[in-house]
Amino acid sequence: MRVAALVSVSVLVVLILSQRSASEPTQDKQALQSFISQVPHASRVDWNSSDSACNWVGVECNPARTHVHSLRLPAAGLVGPIPENTIGRLSELRVLSIHNNRLTGNLPSDFSNLTFLRALYVGRNRFSGEFPASLTQLTRLTRLDLSSNSFSGPIPFSLNNLTSINGLFLQNNNFSGQIPSINAQLIDFNVSNNNLNGSIPATLLKFPESSFSGNLQLCGGPLQPCNSSFFPSPSPSPEAVVPSSPAEVSSKKKLSKAAIIGISVAAAAVFLLLLLCLVFCLMRRRKNRGSSKAAAIKGPAAGVVGARAVGLGGGGAGEAGTSSSKDDLTSGTGPEGGERNRLVFVNGGAYSFDLEDLLRASAEVLGKGSVGTSYKAVLEEGTTVVVKRLKDVVGGKKEFETQMEALGKCKHENVVPLRAFYFSKDEKLLVYDYMSAGSLSALLHGSRGAGRTSLDWDNRMKIALGTARGLAYLHVSNNLVHGNIKSSNVLLHSNHDPAVSDFGLSSIFSTNSSSNNNRIAGYRAPEVVETRKPTFKSDVYSFGVLLLELLTGKSPNQASLGDDGIDLPRWVQSVVREEWTAEVFDVELMRYHNIEEEMVQLLQIAMTCVSIVPDQRPSMPEALRMIEDMTRSESNTDDGIRQSSDDPSKGSDGQTPPKESRTPPSSVTP
Known part of the structure; x- marks a missing residue:
C-alpha cells in the first residue's frame, strides 16, 4: 500500500511539473529574449528571464499561457533593424504593435510565418525598402499600418491576398507608381503624402480627399479630374497657310493686344483668388486649432x-x-x-x-x-x-x-x-x-423611477468604509490632501467596492480660476470658501458631507433641501433640532429592518466631521476608526454579517496610518 501511495504521489508530482512546464511558452520566450538582446531598447522593457514571459511588459499570452498572443512595445526606444529568427518565430502571434520607435531596415522575411497575425502596427519608425513582400502572405490581417516610414517602390497588387483587411495605412512614405485596384472591404484607408500617380481606382473612390492628398500626380475621385485628352491637337498643314493681307495683319495685332489685356485681367483675378484662399486657409487653421481642443x-x-x-x-x-x-x-x-x-x-x-x-x-x-x-x-x-x-x-x-x-x-x-x-x-x-460601475453620484442620484435598483444599507456602509480607508491612506501614507471629495469622485467596482479619484490636484490649479472657485460646491468646508486652499481638515469636512449624502440620499447642492442657499449639513441640523431625526434618512433605507441604530451612529460621525471649527473635527484616521468600531460592533451582534479588515487603510505598499485612540464624542447626539 505504501509503495502504491508513493507511486501515486510521484505520478502526481510529475503531472504537476509537466503541467507547470507546459504553462510556460518556452520557444516564444527564447524568441523574445533573442529579439530584445539584439535590439537596443528603453529601460522599461526590462524582461526578467527568471519570470514567465507572460508577465513581461508588453507581452500577453493565451489563457493557457502556452503561446504569446500579442507583443505591444510602442515608444519603447527600440533602435535598429529587427533580426531574423526572432519575432518571426512567434507562430501564434495575433497583434504586433511596435510603432513610434527608431527601427530601421525592412521587415524580416520570416514575418511570413506569422500566419495568425491580425493587426500589425509599425508606423512612425525608420523602415525602408520596398513594400514588405512577407506581409502579403498574412491572409488573416485586418489592420496594417506602415505609415510614416521610408518605404518606397510600388504598392503591390498582391495586397488583394489580404481578403480580411479593413484598415490599410501607407501614408507619409515614398511609395510610387499607380494605386492598385484593391477589392478588400476597406473601412479605413490612407496613402497620402507619397509619390503616387495616375487615377484613383473605382474601388477606392469612397474615401475622402485626405486619404490621397500630397500625391501631386494623382487624379480622379475626390481629387482634380484626370485629363482625358492624351493626344495634341493636329497642326495645320503648310498648304493651308495663306499669306495674310496688311489689313488682316493689323487685325491680328489688335487681337493680340486684346489678348494681352485679357490675360492680364485673368492673372490678376487668379492672384486675387489665391490671396482669398490663403486668407481663408489661415482663418480655418486658426479655427481648427481652437476646435482641436x-x-x-x-x-x-x-x-x-x-x-x-x-x-x-x-x-x-x-x-x-x-x-x-x-x-x-x-x-x-x-x-x-x-x-x-x-x-x-x-x-x-x-x-x-x-x-x-x-x-x-x-x-x-x-x-x-x-x-x-x-x-x-x-x-x-x-x-x-x-x-x-x-x-x-x-x-x-x-x-x-x-x-x-x-x-x-x-x-x-x-x-x-x-x-x-x-x-x-x-x-x-x-x-x-476605467471603473465599470461608474460613480457613487450616478448610483445614488440616478433615476428613482420604476425599475431602479436602490443602494442598500450594507453597500452604503461598504462605500463609507472604503472611502474612509482610501482618504486615510492619502493623508497618512502620502501626506496628500485630496482637495476635491465628492460623490462623483468616488468610483465603484462591480461589487460596489469604492475607490477615490481626482486626488491631489488642487495644487496645480489657480486659486483665482473659476473652476477652483466652483470646485466641490456643497462639499466645501467653510474656511476653504475664504482661503481657497484645501487642508486635511477640510477633506474631513467634505467626507462628512459625503456620509450625509449616503444617509439622506440627497445631493449636497440639491434645491429640495429647503430655503435657498441652505447646505446639506445645516439642513440635517435643522431637521434634527426639531426632533424629526427619522425624516433625515433616505426613504429607500426605511424598508430595511434593524439598521436604525447603525444609521444614527453614522449620522453622529458625519456631524462630527462637518463641525464648523476645523479643530473640532476628527482626523481622517480617527474618522476611519469610528466607522470601523461601528462595523465591528455590528458584526459581533449580527454573527459576522458585516466583515471589516484588521488592516483597513493599508495600501499595497504596506504602509498603514498610525493608530488613533480618539472615539466619537458621546455628547454628540443628532
Missing part, C-alpha cells in the same frame, strides 16, 4: 483629437492619419516629435500604449467636472482607460511632472491609480483605470 479629446472621446469616427484625421490602423489637432498634441511628426511631447507612465506603468494610441482611440464623454472633462477611451487592442483633460492648470512642466510622479506612487485598493500623464503648452491629460 474639443477635438483633442474627442480623441480620448469620440476619437481623441478630433477623430475616431475617423481616427485622427486618417492616421494608422484605426490609427487613421495626420491632422492639425494631432500635430498640436504631438508637436510634430516623426519620432522626434513623439520624444518632445510624450505620454509619461508613472510608477512603472501598467499598460503598453502611447500618446498615438490615445489619439486614435474611440471614446465617449463620461462627464465634465470642476477640474476638466473625462473620457472613456477604448484603445485598438481592447484596453479601456479614462482620460481626463484638465483645465486652468498653472505652473510649468517641471512642477506638473513632479506632482504627477507623487500621485503615481499612491497604490491602494480604495484609490484609483494614476497611470500616465501628458503635458504640453495647450494640453494636460491624465490617464486612469
